[in-house]
Structures are given as structure tokens and as C-alpha cells.
Amino acid sequence: MFGGDLAQLGTKEELDHGAEIMSALNYKVHYVLGEHDYYLDLGEYWEKLFGPQYYSFDHKGVHFVVLNSILTYDEWTYERWPSAQQRMLEMAGLDNPNGSPFMVGEKQRQWLKQDLEKVDKKTPLVVMSHSPLQKIYKGWNFWTEDAQEVQDMLKPFKKATVLYGHVHQIQYNQIDNISFTSAMATAWPWPYPQSYAQAESQLPKLTVPMNRADPFFERDATGWQLINLASGKADVHYTLYDNKERSVRFDRKSGQPEDTAFQGKDQRVAPQTHY
Numbered sequence: 467m468f469g470g471d472l473a474q475l476g477t478k479e480e481l482d483h484g485a486e487i488m489s490a491l492n493y494k495v496h497y498v499l500g501e502h503d504y505y506l507d508l509g510e511y512w513e514k515l516f517g518p519q520y521y522s523f524d525h526k527g528v529h530f531v532v533l534n535s536i537l538t539y540d541e542w543t544y545e546r547w548p549s550a551q552q553r554m555l556e557m558a559g560l561d562n563p564n565g566s567p568f569m570v571g572e573k574q575r576q577w578l579k580q581d582l583e584k585v586d587k588k589t590p591l592v593v594m595s596h597s598p599l600q601k602i603y604k605g606w607n608f609w610t611e612d613a614q615e616v617q618d619m620l621k622p623f624k625k626a627t628v629l630y631g632h633v634h635q636i637q638y639n640q641i642d643n644i645s646f647t648s649a650m651a652t653a654w655p656w657p658y659p660q661s662y663a664q665a666e667s668q669l670p671k672l673t674v675p676m677n678r679a680d681p682f683f684e685r686d687a688t689g690w691q692l693i694n695l696a697s698g699k700a701d702v703h704y705t706l707y708d709n710k711e712r713s714v715r716f717d718r719k720s721g722q723p724e725d726t727a728f729q730g731k732d733q734r735v736a737p738q739t740h741y
């Protein structure tokens with residue numbers, strides 16, 4: 467699974483370069499579309515390389531759904547900008563008042579509803595998206611505007627998991643019976659809304675906040691992860707560059723994902739208090 471943002475500004479050259487790097491993997495890769503892949507040509511070239519923007523499939527008894535969660539209002543996408551390049555640049559900016567919130571959108575939610583109607587509610591369900599399908603912090607689109615509507619469709623499933631990219635940090639959360647786990651980035655760490663912007667956010671309680679004094683010290687932000695779905699819920703093993711590995715595993719007793727090393731109060735790493 468690749469969680470999206472293979473490119474930075476959506477160009478063919480960037481996407482080709484990314485696809486070339488990914489071609490070293492000699493197994494089937496399922497791609498999720500990120501905003502940096504999308505807002506130049508609205509996913510046209512990405513589709514040529516990787517296929518449809520949203521889809522579902524079954525694998526070893528698990529139903530997988532891949533969503534394009536980085537859509538936004540039609541007016542913003544189609545009418546506001548004099549060029550596709552400017553549209554891309556506006557969406558790529560952080561804390562940009564010209565940006566717009568991400569959403570799955572009504573058309574895709576209709577498709578999702580129909581897709582899920584065919585699936586037994588006891589079948590483990592894994593939904594992959596680029597943005598979190600929960601509302602964490604709007605300024606950086608750690609946010610999906612219609613997250614609630616999507617969550618309502620996942621709630622009837624006994625085992626529902628959402629895996630997402632975009633945030634470049636380890637996050638995990640439980641909302642009703644839906645478990646949420648993020649993927650890290652291979653490129654660069656991203657600060658937390660509280661420590662960087664000192665902004666209010668709904669970020670789930672973190673056990674190991676990243677050190678913001680030096681954003682290039684990758685304390686928990688960059689690397690990749692192995693996800694074991696044998697139980698029908700996600701056990702995520704994060705492999706971090708130059709750092710201790712971490713595991714976040716769905717705990718049956720507490721009914722939520724837990725950090726296997728840092729969950730307990732005494733094991734937590736205190737957040738940074740200077741900026």
C-alpha cells in the first residue's frame with residue numbers, strides 16, 4: 467500500500483520518477499491518491515499510471531476500499547484559479563487561507579454505500595485514504611470534511627480499520643468500532659499542530675511526540691510500516707530511520723490501538739515544552 471503524495475506538484479516528471487522508484491517493489495502495490503498527485507491535472511496522469519482514483523478489492527477474507535479523500539468543492543477546483551499550476555500551488559501550501567478542506571464527496575460516498583452493501587458485516591473491512599477520515603486539524607487538512615458521513619457507513623462493521631497517509635507522523639485513534647492508524651512518510655517529518663502552530667487540534671493522545679526543536683531529527687516521523695491484518699484488525703510495525711522501531715497494535719481488551727512500548731503513563735515520552 468502506498469498512502470499517496472508520490473509527487474510534490476503533480477507533474478508527469480515527478481509521477482514518472484515516483485513510479486520508477488516504486489517499480490523496485492516486485493509485488494502488487496495498491497496506490498492511494500494524494501493532493502500533491504492530484505491538483506495539477508485532477509488525477510489524469512496518475513490514473514494512467516496506477517488505475518482508478520477509488521476502488522475496492524478482496525484479499526484473503528478482508529474487504530479493502532481505497533478512497534480518494536482529497537477532493538474539495540467544485541467551485542474551488544474548477545472555477546477559482548486562472549491556471550492548473552496555480553490551483554496545485556494553492557493546495558500544496560500549508561496554513562494557506564486560499565486552500566480548501568478535503569472531502570470524499572457525495573458521488574464517491576454513494577459508490578461506497580453500494581460497495582459496502584454487498585459485504586457481510588462480519589468481514590474485516592480496511593479503508594485506505596490519504597487524509598485522515600477523522601477531523602484533527604483543519605489548517606493542514608489533517609481533516610476530511612465529510613468524515614462523519616463516511617464513519618457512519620463503517621460503523622456497522624464489526625472490524626473496521628482506516629489506514630491513512632498525509633500526516634507524516636504516527637497517529638492512532640479509536641472512534642466507536644473504527645480503528646485509525648496513520649502511515650509515516652519516507653521523505654520529511656511534519657510537526658504536530660499543537661507544538662508548531664500552537665494551534666488547537668483534536669489530535670489523539672500521543673505517546674511519543676516528535677521533537678520539534680530540530681524538524682530534521684526524525685524521532686517518529688519518517689520511515690515505513692509493516693501492517694499485519696491476520697486478526698482482522700491492524701498491528702502496525704513502524705520501521706524508523708536511525709531510531710527505535712515502534713508497534714501499535716489493536717488491543718482486544720481495551721478495544722483500541724495501543725503503542726506496545728509507550729502506552730503506559732510511565733513509558734510515555736514527555737512532550738517538548740519549548741519551540
Ligand SMILES: [Fe+2]
Pocket residue numbers: 470471500501502596631632
Ligand atoms: Fe498529502
